[in-house]
Amino acid sequence: xxxxxxxxxxxxxxALERHAQGRIGRRQLxxxxxxxxxxxxxxxxxxxxxxxxxxxxxNWGGDAxxxxxxxxxxxxxxxxxxxxxVDGSGPxxxxxxxxxxxxxxxxxxxxxxxxxxxxxxxxxxLREIDYSVVDRAKLFPGMDFRWGVxxxxxxxxxxxxxREYSADAAPKNWVDFFNTRDFPxxxxxxxxxxxxxxxxxxxxxxxxxxxxxxxxxxxxxxxDTIRGILDDCIFWSSGAESQQLMRQRDVVMGCFWNTRVKSxxxxxxxxxxxxxNQAIVLPGAWVVPQNNxxxxxxxxxxxxxxxxxxxxxxxxxxGNAPANPAAAPLVPDELQRFNAxxxxxxxxxxxxxxxxxxxxxxxxxxxxLDMIAI
Amino acid sequence: MAVDARSVRxxxxxxxxxxxxxxxxxxxxxxxxxxxxFYIWPLVQVLWISLIEISPNAEGLALGNYGLLFTDPGIxxxxxxxxxxxxxxxxxxxxxxxxxxxxxxxxDTQHRLLLLFxxxxxxxxxxxxxxxxxxxxxxxxxxxxxxxNLFYEPLRQLGVVEGRLRLVRSETGVIIGMVHxxxxxxxLPLFANMQGxxxxxxxxxxxxxxxxxxxxxxxxxxxxxxxxxxxxxxVLVFSLGFFITPALLGGGRVVMAAEYIYVxxxxxxxxxxxxxxxxxxxxxxxxxxxxMARIVDLRTMFGAK
Numbered sequence: 001x002x003x004x005x006x007x008x009x010x011x012x013x014x015a016l017e018r019h020a021q022g023r024i025g026r027r028q029l030x031x032x033x034x035x036x037x038x039x040x041x042x043x044x045x046x047x048x049x050x051x052x053x054x055x056x057x058x059n060w061g062g063d064a065x066x067x068x069x070x071x072x073x074x075x076x077x078x079x080x081x082x083x084x085x086v087d088g089s090g091p092x093x094x095x096x097x098x099x100x101x102x103x104x105x106x107x108x109x110x111x112x113x114x115x116x117x118x119x120x121x122x123x124x125x126l127r128e129i130d131y132s133v134v135d136r137a138k139l140f141p142g143m144d145f146r147w148g149v150x151x152x153x154x155x156x157x158x159x160x161x162x163r164e165y166s167a168d169a170a171p172k173n174w175v176d177f178f179n180t181r182d183f184p185x186x187x188x189x190x191x192x193x194x195x196x197x198x199x200x201x202x203x204x205x206x207x208x209x210x211x212x213x214x215x216x217x218x219x220x221x222x223x224d225t226i227r228g229i230l231d232d233c234i235f236w237s238s239g240a241e242s243q244q245l246m247r248q249r250d251v252v253m254g255c256f257w258n259t260r261v262k263s264x265x266x267x268x269x270x271x272x273x274x275x276x277n278q279a280i281v282l283p284g285a286w287v288v289p290q291n292n293x294x295x296x297x298x299x300x301x302x303x304x305x306x307x308x309x310x311x312x313x314x315x316x317x318x319g320n321a322p323a324n325p326a327a328a329p330l331v332p333d334e335l336q337r338f339n340a341x342x343x344x345x346x347x348x349x350x351x352x353x354x355x356x357x358x359x360x361x362x363x364x365x366x367x368x369l370d371m372i373a374i
Numbered sequence: 375m376a377v378d379a380r381s382v383r384x385x386x387x388x389x390x391x392x393x394x395x396x397x398x399x400x401x402x403x404x405x406x407x408x409x410x411x412f413y414i415w416p417l418v419q420v421l422w423i424s425l426i427e428i429s430p431n432a433e434g435l436a437l438g439n440y441g442l443l444f445t446d447p448g449i450x451x452x453x454x455x456x457x458x459x460x461x462x463x464x465x466x467x468x469x470x471x472x473x474x475x476x477x478x479x480x481x482d483t484q485h486r487l488l489l490l491f492x493x494x495x496x497x498x499x500x501x502x503x504x505x506x507x508x509x510x511x512x513x514x515x516x517x518x519x520x521x522x523n524l525f526y527e528p529l530r531q532l533g534v535v536e537g538r539l540r541l542v543r544s545e546t547g548v549i550i551g552m553v554h555x556x557x558x559x560x561x562l563p564l565f566a567n568m569q570g571x572x573x574x575x576x577x578x579x580x581x582x583x584x585x586x587x588x589x590x591x592x593x594x595x596x597x598x599x600x601x602x603x604x605x606x607x608x609v610l611v612f613s614l615g616f617f618i619t620p621a622l623l624g625g626g627r628v629v630m631a632a633e634y635i636y637v638x639x640x641x642x643x644x645x646x647x648x649x650x651x652x653x654x655x656x657x658x659x660x661x662x663x664x665x666m667a668r669i670v671d672l673r674t675m676f677g678a679k
Contacts, residue, residue, distance in 0.1 A: 092641070093643050094639045094640035094643065231538075234627075241622070244509075363431065365642050366431070366644075372629075373455065373628065374545050
């Protein structure tokens with residue numbers, strides 16, 4: 001059995017759970033989508049489209065199949081007449097590599113991540129993004145990757161149990177998180193190094209602006225900082241597991257995905273809350289495997305998914321934030337507080353250095369797992 | 375029957391055909407073909423990748439990825455941790471399993487059915503549900519935790535043990551979960567083996583003057599050795615592949631080989647490292663079975679003799 005390892009897989013699971021709890025009404029969403037269908041075709045390359053019959057978009061399964069169909073695939077089909085198939089097999093790095101190496105590529109657009117796109121791209125498994133069709137201006141600075149286009153953003157936030165802390169006594173930054181003397185009790189980090197070097201460096205007292213560039217000595221500082229709280233730390237792997245820790249009150253605070261904390265916040269009437277302060281914001285990214293069957297028809301499709309209204313729709317379903325800065329004003333006011341890319345939230349956070357992880361994650365993860373292991 | 379078939383063949387077939395294996399072996403060909411295509415061949419590919427795709431941290435080593443086994447302390451710690459947890463799990467599982475199997479053989483039919491039902495019941499529960507159930511039972515505000523802590527706390531104050539008690543989200547938790555999962559795999563082969571032991575030999579041993587302990591130690595235990603070895607191999611080999619239980623019950627801090635291989639394949643794309651570890655574990659498993667085969671006759675163990 002495969003564990004939900006990535007954030008993307010996690011979104012799917014989360015949406016499934018929320019739908020099951022009746023928190024997301026499917027009808028009302030579909031009604032909203034109909035209004036969005038009138039979005040004009042965005043700089044479509046008709047010639048490229050004419051050659052391909054269909055595009056296969058691969059995400060992490062579950063309700064994401066239907067949600068991405070509604071938010072992205074159907075509007076595009078309506079605009080262009082081209083068929084889009086949404087496949088939920090889960091485009092992990094290992095699978096993309098295996099598919100490209102086998103020479104039988106059936107995927108066109110895959111839901112991956114910024115750092116992953118760099119790692120896969122450098123190894124030659126991905127096509128370079130055609131930025132003459134995809135619009136860099138519709139992305140936050142630094143979120144336009146050579147082999148990937150940011151499709152949404154999510155954050156590692158500092159979350160805490162509000163039954164343990166009153167509003168002004170709550171941990172406010174990562175220094176508090178790593179301070180086990182004044183904030184006793186178990187806390188939780190992820191069992192993957194992505195974003196955690198930054199968390200640990202700020203925990204060691206560095207200001208947000210001082211985190212980058214990450215040097216060898218900063219790496220060591222980060223590892224030492226985490227090593228210092230190992231006995232008070234539980235490590236989560238899947239998002240469901242992180243929620244379990246919150247629900248059962250196994251920990252008093254944690255570094256969790258904002259989408260998961262939001263879900264607990266909703267179901268427990270605010271028993272868990274979080275701060276955007278010093279959160280690490282990370283890009284999910286569309287990537288295109290080498291020798292994809294639909295060829296260049298993927299670029300107009302990816303461009304169409306940059307449309308703000310379509311991204312806001314996905315945010316309302318998943319809680320993952322729009323990648324297009326122009327989308328923020330379209331988010332309903334009552335949901336702005338939960339939007340990682342709302343300007344006032346985004347300003348508090350540190351956008352991750354994807355290139356750093358693209359180049360170093362294999363080495364760092366190996367060292368990280370070795371360090372946290374008993 | 376077998377004699378008849380052979381005599382027929384001897385009469386009908388020319389001499390050179392008799393040298394060939396029986397025609398019944400042909401029936402194995404489809405299964406063999408599947409095995410080669412979907413098991414042996416991918417296995418060869420795994421071995422091949424482990425040899426040719428050198429992991430960045432293994433560059434320059436004489437033995438390529440396999441050099442990491444001797445030079446990388448992190449990999450050594452990983453393998454040692456895996457071996458240690460698997461050995462402890464196996465020891466506890468076999469000891470507990472032996473007692474249960476022994477009881478099952480010696481109680482009356484009705485109680486035996488009840489015991490068998492109890493053993494098989496755990497098969498029906500998903501490994502995830504079991505892991506979460508253990509977390510609920512053993513977490514630090516649970517009843518079991520308080521009971522154990524009653525004994526643990528004085529020991530800690532005396533300095534016999536160190537650190538806070540953690541029954542779950544620790545190595546202890548992983549071993550509890552793994553033993554629970556593996557118990558049926560130990561009990562059932564042991565039970566099958568013990569059922570084949572003629573209980574009258576025990577009476578004979580007692581009649582010849584052996585005490586209860588002597589007759590068990592010198593007669594029953596040796597007779598149950600094939601079952602014991604079989605169960606040990608089964609449990610040990612299965613333990614090596616544990617994935618979910620360590621990840622959930624270990625609080626993220628018990629990193630074992632199977633999950634590490636998965637992460638290296640799917641997340642960090644270090645296929646050279648992953649395949650090297652997979653090959654190493656496979657070789658270790660085969661060596662283990664070969665070693666056991668020298669101790670007992672494997673055919674007896676699997677009931678082929």
